Ligand SMILES: O=P(O)(O)OC[C@H]1O[C@H](OP(=O)(O)OP(=O)(O)O)[C@H](O)[C@@H]1O
């Protein structure tokens with residue numbers, strides 16, 4: 001599987017999806033010298049195929065019985081569809097808030113009562129994953145697991161553990177930077193930050 005992971009990293013780099021050295025404000029409010037723009041993988045046929053394959057493998061590693069794969073809006077919506085396609089199951093997505101028109105749903109595309117796996121591109125603190133879990137549970141779904149492509153090791157695994165949600169990640173940020181370094185990327189501006197991560 002290392003080859004698939006190497007391909008994923010190469011595709012991310014070629015798509016300009018790894019930024020190191022700037023100042024990036026994250027969803028959690030933290031400012032980081034590193035930014036993973038996994039959305040760029042959507043523009044790469046090979047990158048999105050390999051990411052979907054690795055995510056699907058992570059879903060299988062959960063060992064859960066599930067009916068559907070559900071992406072977290074917005075970055076995770078496409079992954080939900082692509083992974084569900086690999087696994088041959090239903091797909092949908094979770095909104096951050098319900099619309100105030102139409103059906104006013106938080107979870108779209110999937111029948112209530114389904115056993116779902118939540119998928120996202122990046123997890124940092126796990127806040128977005130936890131919000132999606134809570135929204136889905138409050139809407140009548142059974143969340144049987146969560147998977148992400150990149151885990152930035154700032155608490156997502158611990159948060160999923162506390163919430164009792166089985167969780168898998170394709171790659172940690174530490175692995176990503178190590179592969180990137182081997183491919184010639186200067187990661188020195190990220191090193192202090194990575195030293196303090198929980199992975
Ligand atoms: O683990 P957390 O600390 O919650 O951070 C991770 C979240 O941040 C990103 O989404 P963002 O809020 O940038 O929105 P987007 O998906 O609409 O791009 C990412 O796609 C995750 O959903």
Ligand SMILES: O=C(O)c1cc(=O)[nH]c(=O)[nH]1
Pocket residue numbers: 025026027028034035036037038075122123124125152
């Ligand atoms: O935590 C975030 O908001 C975040 C980090 C990151 O590297 N990439 C991303 O899309 N979001």
